[in-house]
Amino acid sequence: MRSGFVAVVGKPNVGKSTLLNALTGKKISIVSEKPQTTRFKLRGILHWPEAQIILVDTPGFHQPKDALGEYLNSQVVGTIREVDLILFLVDASREITEEDNKLAQEITRSNLPCLLVLTKKDLVQEEKIKSARESISKIIQFQDWIAVSASTGQGLEELISKIIPRLPEGPGLYPEDMVTDSAFDVQAAEIIREKVLNNIYQEVPHAVAVDVLRIEENPEKKLLKIYAEIYVEKASQRKIVIGQNGGMIKKIGTQAREELEYLTGKKIFLSLQVKVKEKWRHKESFIRRIYRSS
Structure with a gap:
């Protein structure tokens, strides 16, 4: 028996969360076309x-532009130093960037075994995959490589077969029925934020943070009451999130509530308040409070 921790790292929008969800068969991490969707370190088992x-x-x-960016990068670097194996994800359909170069340097400094995973195999020809592999091999040494498509399932079983022999020997660390160890308040906050990202296409997405204040349970009624705050940086953004006559926040709340009910099998009462916190992305103390579970 082998068991161990495997970091899934890469620049924004290379398909990290999509791969995690595809491998576990569950929605562990929220997915959006917008960069920097993932803000917590989320584990799928x-x-x-x-x-x-x-x-x-x-x-x-x-490349960080504010305290939030610095914090998110620190989460990546910290994870790299805590695991047994690193999956370095690179989008095979795009050119190698400075972000890839800098992340490759961090991986090299860790002295940990690394597998190169070229994503979005379904979107490119074999020649492009070969070119991407050769380009990455010039900036980092990896033990092995594979091209995958999380959306079609191509290469996923082979990826697992390459991961397992590289894990340390030892018993399982989690119960067999557990697919994530993420706290429920983190899951709830991420689901709410995902609904904001998926419904709003203007200046708001990067400026949105969600804080679950408290969760109250009524076992007799199989009811969970969730109280959360959605933070934005400007009054104009608050108006967008609320929408005309409260239409947008109602839509966001309904979508989040439905998914939370599916996730928990319980009725959900969801209270959402939208607040303005000016320039919160530049305030380290606020960032650490919001992402205290990460």
């Missing part, structure tokens, strides 16, 4: 007869 694989999804490694 795979149970195989011969191994338990704990995949750690991380924020996209990028």
Whole structure:
């Protein structure tokens, strides 16, 4: 039996969260076309007869412009130093960037085994995959590589077969029925934020943070009451999130409530308040409070 932690790292929008969800068969991490969707370190647990694989999804490694960006990058670097194996994800359909170069340097400094995972295999020709592999091999040494498509499932079983032998020997670290160890308040906050991202296409997405204040349970009624605050940086953004006659926040709340009810199998009462916190992305103390569970 083998078990261990595997970091899933890469620049924004390379498909880290999509891969995590595809491998676990569950929605562990929210997915959006917008960069820097992932802000927590989220773990998905795979149970195989011969191994338990704990995949750690991380924020996209990028050129930071504010305290939030610095914090997210620190989460990536911290994860790299805490795991047994690193999956370095690179989008095979795009050119190598400075972000890829800097992340490769961080991985090299860790002295940990690394597998190169070229994503979005379904979107490119074999020649492009070969070119991407050769380009990455010039900036980092990796033990092995594979091209995958999380959306079609191509290469996923082979990826697992390459991960397992590289994990340390040892018993499983989590119960066999557990697919994530993320706290429920984190899951709830991320689901709410996902609905904001998916419904609003203007200046708001990067300026949105969600804080779950408290959760109250009524076992007799199979009811969960969730009280959360949605933070934006400007009054104009608050108006967008609320929408005309409260239409947008109602839509966001309904979508989040429905998914939370599906997730928990319980009725959900969801209270959402939209607040303005000017320039919160530049305030380290606020960032650490919001992402205290990360």
